[in-house]
Amino acid sequence: MKINLNDTIVACSTKIARQAISIIRLSGEQALEITNKIISKKLENNNKMQIRKIYDGNDIIDESLILTFVNGKSFTGENIVEIHCHGGILLTKKIISLLISYGARPALPGEFSQRAYLNGKINLIQAESINNLIDSKNELALKISAMNLEGKNNRALQEMKIKLIDIISKIQTSIDYPDYDDVEGSSAEEIKTDLQILKNDTLKILEVSKRFNILNHGINTLILGETNVGKSSLLNSLISEEKAIVTDFEGTTRDIVEGQLNFDNFTLNLIDTAGIRNTNDKVEQIGIEKSISLIESSNLILFVINKSKINYELYEKIKNKKHIVVLNKAELLNMNEIEDIKGKFNNIVAVSALNSDIKNLIQWIENEFDNGDLLEIEVPILSNSFHIEMFKNILKLLSNSEENINQGFTTDLINVDLYEILKIINNLLGIYDADEEVIDNIFRKYCLGK
Ligand SMILES: Nc1nc2c(ncn2[C@@H]2O[C@H](COP(=O)(O)OP(=O)(O)OP(=O)(O)O)[C@@H](O)[C@H]2O)c(=O)[nH]1
Ligand SMILES: [Mg+2]
Structure with a gap:
């Protein structure tokens, strides 16, 4: 309809x-x-x-x-x-x-x-930032959404568009005036360099947007380890709430327990899981399978160990994901024991969840996920998956153009892709009349004195 x-x-x-x-x-x-x-x-x-x-x-x-x-x-x-x-x-x-x-x-x-x-009152990114403003979980997400609503992304997109129109105009001029062979900057090499700059901008946009989205939706943080190492105690200590059941029985947690921890600049979506061990208990087994299956989709893993419970096999499964090894129950150990275990891992902190002594872990997390620099970054930050797809498309078109230049194709073919990119940017900006703008630019900047 x-x-x-x-x-x-x-x-x-x-x-x-x-x-x-x-x-x-x-x-x-x-x-x-x-x-x-x-x-x-x-x-x-x-x-x-x-x-x-x-x-x-x-x-x-x-x-x-x-x-x-x-x-x-x-x-x-x-x-x-x-x-x-x-x-x-x-x-x-x-x-x-x-x-x-x-x-x-x-x-x-x-x-x-x-x-x-x-009606041209807001562009697509601004429309999206209204949603983000409402959904913001932390101060930084709120600030960035407000900046986007106010038009920061607009300006950054406009700048990208100016660069693009500039390249299109150069190519267009050299096509329209084939005899005039010194249109400044229109050689294949020069166009390739210009395209490289645009490609880097696009890669940066995608990278920054990914960071913002993790920040905006919360960092999915899996608390993983063997039974009884203190995972549920750590969750409770992090969120300052007795949310998960803690007992000295192995296999206490069977299903996942979730909690949220807000920092100024990011949010952790914490997931406490069933401890990993060999068991004949069917329910516990399902819980363990669930714990393992969550590794893939998590953004951060808190890999909890004790002095006598270091599961290297499990560590192999997570070591290539973003993680920190958390040596819990550290108050029971002397300095030498702690240093000895620390020597076995690159990325490790010692804590005592029982005593809520987790400052080392908090400090590491704060350093890793500060994200404050996102406020200073000039490139557009996209949050809508559809907009991100649009930019992935831009990246594809840019790579295609580059490839075409490398293959020695004529520049008019390259311009087909570049016009396509202009259409995408204009869509995001809520502008549709692309050709007129290019013509405008050609005559303003490359009038050739004719
Ligand atoms: N001494 C000491 N005991 C702790 C610490 N953290 C947790 N414990 C104790 O260790 C036992 C197990 O704690 P849980 O938090 O239930 O451990 P878990 O890893 O969630 O265990 P499962 O759910 O069975 O996998 C409890 O008796 C806790 O009180 C700690 O830092 N120091
Ligand atoms: Mg537990």
């Missing part, structure tokens, strides 16, 4: 729940007219707050604060009315159904943002 973008849409922007205030939002040409049907006095056609009684037929059902955004000065670029009514479930639903009966259509999920995008 094709959605009609001329409809006036309505939705509740807050939860429909028992609460102080609910915010009902309408967007579309008829937003004011439809609202006027359920209030005592017509709304003034300006960007102001107005108080109105709301009627169901002749019955007053509420008195609400109403905000109007007109003349394109709104989030969607259309007329918007926001009704801040009292937050009863029945009342909110009633107002929405009245508005629908007077011609509004229930909005589809994300339709307000979609309209903002289609």
Whole structure:
């Protein structure tokens, strides 16, 4: 079904729940007219707050604060009315159904943002950053999402686009004016160097975006080790909560237990697992299989050992993943014993989960995942998997162009791929008319004095 973008849409922007205030939002040409049907006095056609009684037929059902955004000065670029009514479930639903009966259509999920995008108010990355802003689990994710919403990515994408248009223009000029053989920078070698710069930018975008997404969704952290080494105690100590059952019986934890730990700049999604051992207990066996199967999808493994419980076979399975060996129950050992075990691994800290003495581990994690530099990085940071796919496509097209140059193909063939990239960037920026921009650029920068 094709959605009609001329409809006036309505939705509740807050939860429909028992609460102080609910915010009902309408967007579309008829937003004011439809609202006027359920209030005592017509709304003034300006960007102001107005108080109105709301009627169901002749019955007053509420008195609400109403905000109007007109003349394109709104989030969607259309007329918007926001009704801040009292937050009863029945009342909110009633107002929405009245508005629908007077011609509004229930909005589809994300339709307000979609309209903002289609009306050039925000680009795709900004639309996504609204989601991120809402979902942010830690301070840094919040800051980066806010920066993207404000347009940081926009500027970075624009810069990338300028570089791209520059290359396309050079190639286009040398095609259009074949006799004019000294179009500056249009030799195959020079184009290759320019493309390499773009390729590096793209690789950086993908790398930084991957880091941001781990940061935004939380670092999946697996607590893995033999039975009874203190994995559940470590989880409890990290999240300062008695979440997992701890006993001195081997095989206490059978299913996974999850907890979350927020640092300023990142979040750990902690997963305590069943301890690894040979067992005939069917339930425990399933738990152990689950523990092992989680290795692959984790971003970090806390590999817990004790002096007498070092499972090298298990260590082989995780040593190529990002990990730290956690020597637990260290308060029972003397310095020499600790140093001796530390010598067996590159990456190891000694802790005592029982005494909540885990500062060495916390410090290591903080150093590893600080991520503060993401704030300074100038390249766009993408969070939507679809946008990331778009950039992977750009990378493919750039590699293709490079390959074509290496094979000695003519530059017009290379431009086909570059135009494709321009289309992708323009899509992200919410601009569609690519050709005109290139022509513009050619005549501005490479007019050749003709
Ligand atoms: N001395 C000492 N004992 C600890 C420490 N951490 C945990 N323990 C004890 O070790 C025993 C096992 O702890 P758990 O946290 O249940 O161990 P686990 O690795 O989760 O065990 P399973 O769930 O069976 O795999 C309990 O008696 C804990 O109190 C520690 O740092 N020092
Ligand atoms: Mg346990």
